[in-house]
Amino acid sequence: MSDRITKTQRWLDLLAYLVGRRLPVAVDELMERVPAYADKWRHGDDTARASVRRMFERDKDELRQLGIPIETVSYDIRGAPGEEVLGYRLARRDFYLPYLKVVAGDVPEPADEGLTAEDRARLDAARDRARGGSDPARIREVEIEASDAEDAIQALREVAELPAFPYAREARSALRKLGFDLGGAMSAPTPAPAPAPAAAPSFFTADASTAAVADRLRTLADALFAKKTVSFAYHGIQRGETTDREVQPYGLLFQHSRWYLVAFDPMREGMRVFRVDRMDRVERNTQRPNTPDYEIPADFRLAEYAQKEAWELGDANTAPVRALVRFEFPRSLWAERNGHGERVEEHDDGSDVRVFYVAQPDPFLRWILSMSGEAMIVSPAELADDLRAMAREVAKAHGAPA
Secondary structure, eight states: OOTTOOHHHHHHHHHHHHHTOSSOEEHHHHHHHOHHHHHHHHHSOHHHHHHHHHHHHHHHHHHHHTTOOEEEEEEEETTEEEEEEEEEEEOHHHHSOOEEEEOSSSOOOOOOTTOOHHHHHHHHHHHHHHTTOSOTTTOOEEEEOHHHHHHHHHHHHHHHTSTTOTTHHHHHHHHHHHHHHHOHHHHSOOOOOOOOOTTOOOSOOOOHHHHHTHHHHHHHHHHHHHTOOEEEEEEETTTTEEEEEEEEEEEEEEETTEEEEEEEETTTTEEEEEEGGGEEEEEEOOSSTTSOSOOOOTTOOTHHHHTSOGGGOOOOSSOOEEEEEEEOTTHHHHHHHTTOSEEEEEOTTSOEEEEEEESOHHHHHHHHHTTTTSEEEEEOHHHHHHHHHHHHHHHHHTTOOO
């Protein structure tokens, strides 16, 4: 086996051998027949053979983690009743994605104009193979409305370009799948939009730290899918301390231009929310890679966290701060109608006092400051002092009187 053979080549060799066989294949046969393993297996000593066998086990586990359905099965050896051996088989019906078929709308197949009869025959054969062959029992199709296909393509294009989106690679793969199945009209690039006016508003902006956390997000996303614990060093903004954490990921959330991890912390016996850009040395548990470390409770709902404001998404190391805020009239009506906080006092002049539970002070203070004096913090005094300090810093940055 040449040292120049890459891991990807080994994977392809292994898959190519398994996909062409209907019966389970024993390990010895794989070692003898798969080119990536065969040379050292046939001509190496016991140490070399053991190394190749470990390489195969790693390849198999990594392919399974990528979603390749390699099954381990036991079967009888012919002529030796009662003697069973272990073999491997690729579940082909789970390996191939079903063919997507448009059932409504004006989405045509790729144009066949200019093709010879031989070219058309080749194209029809390729499409037939993609649909599972000519045997009706093997054809696997999923019907999709044209409008749904258009929506899916547009959404995939957007998330594939989202800064630090952990599934951008998967989104691009799905786009290629849609392009092959649904034809050139669906996969054609979207025409470039007309230049926007200079004063056009921004509908999405990402914090500069978002792109910097891409590697951390990939590690967290992989751990989440495999249900493996993760460890990291976390910088808590409230206490200014860095602590080592080991948690069970339940979900990833993109909120207020930042990524958050929602996880269960066994040491603290409760749910915690962590900002990904405050993590360092993020590592996934690599022991027993094919065995989940935990199960996500059936009643867990990530949407409950998506409905929270930025100041409510704290790491919950300490109890949130109970803040009382006075809203002047008519800002008080706006706060009531939009469900901001809970009213605890109402005054004759139309103002009211509302209570908030603040896990992250900075975004809360910025929100209060944006109301230009129509909302003021009543208590606690420390939070009110922080608001005045922030106001002074903003005034100084803009050259305005404090």
